[in-house]
Amino acid sequence: MPLPDQMNGVVLTGHGGPEMLQWREDLPVPVPGPGDVVVEVAAAGVNNTDINTRVGWYSKSGSPEEDAGWSGSAIAFPLIQGIDVCGRIAAVGDGVDAARIGERVLIEPCLREAGGRTLDMPKFLGSDCPGGFAQYTRVAARHAYPVRSTMSDAELASFPCSYSTAENMLTRAGVTSGETVLVTGASGGVGSAAVQLARARGARVVAVTSAAKASSIAELGGERILSRDDDFVKTLGRNSVDAVVDLVGGPKWPSLLDVLRPGGRFAVSGAVGGPLVELDLRTLYLKDLSFFGCTALEPEVFANLVGRIERGEIRPLVAETYPLAEIQAAQRAFGEKGYIGKIVLTL
Numbered sequence: 001m002p003l004p005d006q007m008n009g010v011v012l013t014g015h016g017g018p019e020m021l022q023w024r025e026d027l028p029v030p031v032p033g034p035g036d037v038v039v040e041v042a043a044a045g046v047n048n049t050d051i052n053t054r055v056g057w058y059s060k061s062g063s064p065e066e067d068a069g070w071s072g073s074a075i076a077f078p079l080i081q082g083i084d085v086c087g088r089i090a091a092v093g094d095g096v097d098a099a100r101i102g103e104r105v106l107i108e109p110c111l112r113e114a115g116g117r118t119l120d121m122p123k124f125l126g127s128d129c130p131g132g133f134a135q136y137t138r139v140a141a142r143h144a145y146p147v148r149s150t151m152s153d154a155e156l157a158s159f160p161c162s163y164s165t166a167e168n169m170l171t172r173a174g175v176t177s178g179e180t181v182l183v184t185g186a187s188g189g190v191g192s193a194a195v196q197l198a199r200a201r202g203a204r205v206v207a208v209t210s211a212a213k214a215s216s217i218a219e220l221g222g223e224r225i226l227s228r229d230d231d232f233v234k235t236l237g238r239n240s241v242d243a244v245v246d247l248v249g250g251p252k253w254p255s256l257l258d259v260l261r262p263g264g265r266f267a268v269s270g271a272v273g274g275p276l277v278e279l280d281l282r283t284l285y286l287k288d289l290s291f292f293g294c295t296a297l298e299p300e301v302f303a304n305l306v307g308r309i310e311r312g313e314i315r316p317l318v319a320e321t322y323p324l325a326e327i328q329a330a331q332r333a334f335g336e337k338g339y340i341g342k343i344v345l346t347l
Contacts, residue, residue: 003029003038003091008347009134010327011078015056015064018328027080030130030138032093034116037141039105043157044132044324045084046334046343047189048270053081053127054331070127070295082132083109083125084344086157089144096141104153105144106306107132109161110297113140122296133324135347145306155316158342159309160302162189165294166197166245167308168301169267172292173243177202180240182232182259185247185272186222187213187340189317194245195220196314206241208232208248216340220317233258239287243267253277262287269294317341 009027013020032038051057053075056064060072069075085107089100111123125131125139147156169190175181181198185191186207198205199221207222214225226235232255239261246256246266250273257279260266266289283289308314319339322330324347334343 003031003136005029007135008324009080010324012054012081013078015054015068018054018331020054021327021331022078023325023327027134029136032091032096032138034094035096035113035140035142036093036116036138037089037096037100037144038091038136038138039085039087039107039144040090040136041082041085041087041132041134041347042153043086043321043344043346044082045157045161045189046327046330046345047083047161048272049083049124049127049161050081051331051335053079070124071121075127079126080130080134080137081126082134082137082345083127083161084157084342085125085132085137085160086147086153087132087137090136092141100141103144103146106147106156106160107137107139108143108145108297108302109164110302111139111143113142116140133327133345145302147306148310151309151316154318154321154344154346156309157344158189158316158318159305162342163193163197163314164297164302164305165190165269166193167305168297169194169245169269169292169294170197170201171298171301171304172294173245173265173267173290175201175203175243178204179242180204180206181243181245182206182208182236182241182256183222183245184208184256185270186217188247188272188337189342190247190270191245192217192220192317192341193314195222197308198245200308200313206236213340232256246270248273249277250274251277254280254283257283257287257289260287260289263289265290265292267292267294318344320344321346323347
């Protein structure tokens, strides 16, 4: 069946509040180029990156119109956001097997190919190029991973960004069976994924979350639960963990290095508690610590994640679903953080 000429979707029209998200019914449907597939979107998750991009949080200059993109460049508006996508292949470009039409897929959010060429620097779906907050989106065929699962589209859409980010952090930090991992922000999308994925690796998980969410995080695999207000050093002891997966930053950040053992590893992919922290370089070099900033995915990460999904090693955490047209309400609910896991938009 040929693709329609127009589609429904939501565009971000500029930096600001939820009112900058505009429902449209006249967006052009993407056309597949060589090596591309067009995916009919069934569900798309809401992420911190959507809100951060909207409000200009990534800007370091204080002028979001100049440098609020992930790469430090200006964002071209209007932009179709949406980094989490589950859907079905609706059309293919030259060089792609037509038998793929109809496949249910998850889209890898970190794109290393676009426009028929390998990119020097990866792009990110919904930030550097149009994403999943519309009926159709286009990516290179290599980034559309077939997924065989009995889970719903909304459940599958909860995985791509958060879980691949968590798996990437654990991969970069080299977490292995028997090690102890401290996960901050454990009730959020990436944090709750990291708890599950670390347990799937056979690691012991110390999770930091609120008292209200402690029992739920323990059910996911948190062997020990800490409050955000706990003194980490007094509670755990110095040199007591092998790796830290940090999504928070903020004023308690120095204590995360104090609890790392000599030779420990610190992986970061978020700063919801504040991006500016105080580092005593003596702690870094005298303890021979390794730091990993984690954004671009290692080549094996997404395939490994899909394998874990298909084998049932991890489970989705869908807190609520909203129709895509109600994205403003969904993002407001997301900001209230009164849930564990993900909010998902359906089409």
